[in-house]
Amino acid sequence: MIKLNILLATTNEGKVQEIKELFKNYRVKDIDFITLKDLPKVDEPIEDGKTFFENAYIKATYYYNIFKIPTITDDSGLLVKALKNEPGVNTARYACENGEKPNSVKNYNKLLNNLKGVKERQACFKTSMLFYDGKIFISSEGKMYGTIAEEPRGNNGFGYDPVFIVPKYNKTVGELTEEEKNKISHRSKAVKSLVQKLKVYF
Numbered sequence: 001m002i003k004l005n006i007l008l009a010t011t012n013e014g015k016v017q018e019i020k021e022l023f024k025n026y027r028v029k030d031i032d033f034i035t036l037k038d039l040p041k042v043d044e045p046i047e048d049g050k051t052f053f054e055n056a057y058i059k060a061t062y063y064y065n066i067f068k069i070p071t072i073t074d075d076s077g078l079l080v081k082a083l084k085n086e087p088g089v090n091t092a093r094y095a096c097e098n099g100e101k102p103n104s105v106k107n108y109n110k111l112l113n114n115l116k117g118v119k120e121r122q123a124c125f126k127t128s129m130l131f132y133d134g135k136i137f138i139s140s141e142g143k144m145y146g147t148i149a150e151e152p153r154g155n156n157g158f159g160y161d162p163v164f165i166v167p168k169y170n171k172t173v174g175e176l177t178e179e180e181k182n183k184i185s186h187r188s189k190a191v192k193s194l195v196q197k198l199k200v201y202f
Contacts, residue, residue, distance in 0.1 A: 006033055007039075047059065051089065077126060126143050128140075142190030154176070
């Protein structure tokens with residue numbers, strides 16, 4: 001049986017493994033996932049969209065036009081109510097200065113500093129996901145609601161996971177097992193929605 005090659009257009013290894021595992025959980029077969037590490041290195045696109053969807057669109061069209069491989073992109077971020085939905089589309093680069101590479105610990109430490117003394121700590125993780133094959137766009141979205149911890153807890157996951165508390169478990173995402181996270185995460189919900197649409201496409 002012929003397998004379809006799909007490019008997961010990200011260099012974030014944590015995200016790659018999470019998406020692959022989620023596709024496996026939703027029993028999508030006959031796909032060989034390729035990542036940017038498997039292909040010749042190219043410049044990254046300028047993600048200057050004002051929304052997660054716009055950035056996912058920028059990445060999907062950019063990488064498809066270069067490699068001509070059906071492409072899945074996502075743009076995810078953290079929206080904190082007390083900070084007027086910061087860090088938003090700047091989630092990955094929240095603490096970056098002078099062009100330095102994103103650093104998760106610096107990012108969430110900046111977030112915690114900005115929330116010092118703030119009691120209302122509601123937050124939402126959001127993912128916009130997009131599949132593009134050169135002609136057809138298929139999009140999905142997922143959200144996970146919670147609060148921001150006073151200090152980081154747990155060593156699992158990546159990004160802001162150690163400071164995002166999930167009310168259902170009263171734990172940070174960094175304290176959850178991979179299985180627990182994949183049942184409730186914003187990315188899980190976006191993947192599930194995308195998978196349902198891709199099954200029709202296939």
